[in-house]
Amino acid sequence: MGRIKQVIDKTKRQTMLSILSIVFAFIANGKTITVGQNKQCKTIHQAIKIAATFDTIEIHEGLYKEGNIVVNKSLYIKGINKPVLDGEKKFEIISVKSNYTTIDGLIVQHSGYATLDDPGGIKVYDAHHVNIINNTLSDNFFGIYIQYGQHCIIKNNNIEAFGVEEQQIGNGIHCWKSDSLQIIGNKITGHRDGIYFEFVKGSIIWRNISYKNIRYGLHFMFSNDDAYIGNIFKNNGAGVSVMFTKNVKMINNYFSDNWGDAAYGLLLKEISDAYIFNNRFLSNTSGIYMEGTSRIKVENNSFNNNGWGMKIQASCMENNIINNNFKNNTFDISTNGSLVLNVFNKNYWDKYEGYDLNKDNIGDVAYHPLSLFSIIVENNASVMLLYQSFFAMLLDKSEKVIPSLTPTNFIDEQPLMHPILL
């Protein structure tokens, strides 16, 4: 009992302390240094030099070509009327090396290009509590680059680049070995990957729009315990890819028009314990492509107008695909083996032709979502030459009547008669 009281007391003390620190932060207001043509400082370099910790630097309208700006104190750097910081295609523009720094309302453009040290428009080195908000980043090699960052917030930035080739351009928001990041409401286009996560833990990606990037809209590698919610990934070269990761939650996202030879709405490779809920997959070559995934729950998603709704390789196991809508896809499902270790249940398939005598909205006949033609194509991709031919149609029809070549246990036991309202 006494121990519990002790713990409660400790928590109380901590809460009091943090409230106090916030109050102090307000009272202990730093001074404001202005930068501009007729202002206190002419250059940003000078302003940072004279600033003390927790001061505010106000950068006024104008074009600043100052090479690399290193922020090595905890500062609040605020742009007034969108000042432009230009890297002249030679320098990394802002390097943040201090904790508790905010960068707000700047236009950062034309960073240098170097493949060895990856210069970014704004790059954070080994710092925590850095906020990057309301900036416009244009034509940079990397947009925002977080390296060893913790508790950073990247919010409402507009990031655009004009990349043509994968090798020539970096990522929009690149996060490496970081923890507890919040990436909210950014708009990213024209980079290699819109958002890139490698070794990032406990972070959230919320309400971003990532479109027309050269490779992936969002790219996860070795990043456990993250969530992305309510994002739009549209028209990216290869869609979204989540690889080698545990415990990712993907909720309310919109994957559309990722159309092309090797494009996927969502590519899952070697991931486990993910939860995919209430997403929309529209007009992708493959809605979801799964390889080596386990214990994934795919629930309440809608798959419309895709080439393949889901491609589930035989290396996937213990995945649950429940309560999804499959409409207007060329192939709803395809797989490359006869081993089926996944569960399909209570999905709506527009190609289902069964009946429902007791009117409980669950079809009385199990549904085989695999068409013979899709299996043949999976074994020999060139057979796609016969797509839409009378011959392929006949093959499918005969297989539907007497399934012999498709795995017989690849079935939805309780297919729904009507689509789920999503």
Next chain:
Amino acid sequence: MNRLIKFVVLDMIKNRTILGYTLLLAIFSWSVFGLEDNATKGVLTLLNIMLLIVPLVSIIFSTIYIYNSSEFIDLMVSQPVKRSKIWTSLFIGLSISQILAFVVGVGIPLLLFAPLNIALSMISVGCIVSIIFIAIAFLACAITHDKSKGIGVSIMLWLYFALLFDGLVLFLLFQFADYPIEHIMIGITMLSPIDMARILILLQLNVSALLGHTGAIFTDFFGTIIGTFISTFVLCLWAIIPFYLSLRMFNKKDL
């Protein structure tokens, strides 16, 4: 010759079968676009129907028509008209009427619902396919004198192009799965006008991304000016060669 063509065309327009064919195509096309909210899906369904029905009707109807007009042909041969002129006018007359039926039945809804470039290529491919199968019907008629045999040959030829050839392709693809046969497949596809027509249209639709690697090779070939020229040329050959053979046979034939 012009008078002969005019006579055949007028005779065909009065023919109930052609009217029924036009109506059938029209009902199919209108209902396809009425049911599908997605234009691409509509085009695909229509393509399927088109590549099945158009060759069938063209080949069977033409065969029957030629056999039925054997008395008319006999009469014409007794007049001072060249045999080749009679045969050619029959061919042109039949082609014109079938194309008319196709354009009225399928062309109008296509132009209304599908994107213009796809509609135009569908119409031209449909017309060429009609002509090709009329030419094949002429060949079947020239080969045998017997009506039932001729119709049998026509049906077999249709079945071969519509179904058996694809089976053969599937067989080849699996036998040579370990070899890079994509380029050879372009050549093999040219051996069947139906397959070629289907792939030409598919490559223009955005579903071509589904064709993967093979599709990319085909796009590389058919996408170029030379490729387009070659494919059009091959389709024309498919109409010209069977007709030319039939013409030679008809010229020497003992009626």
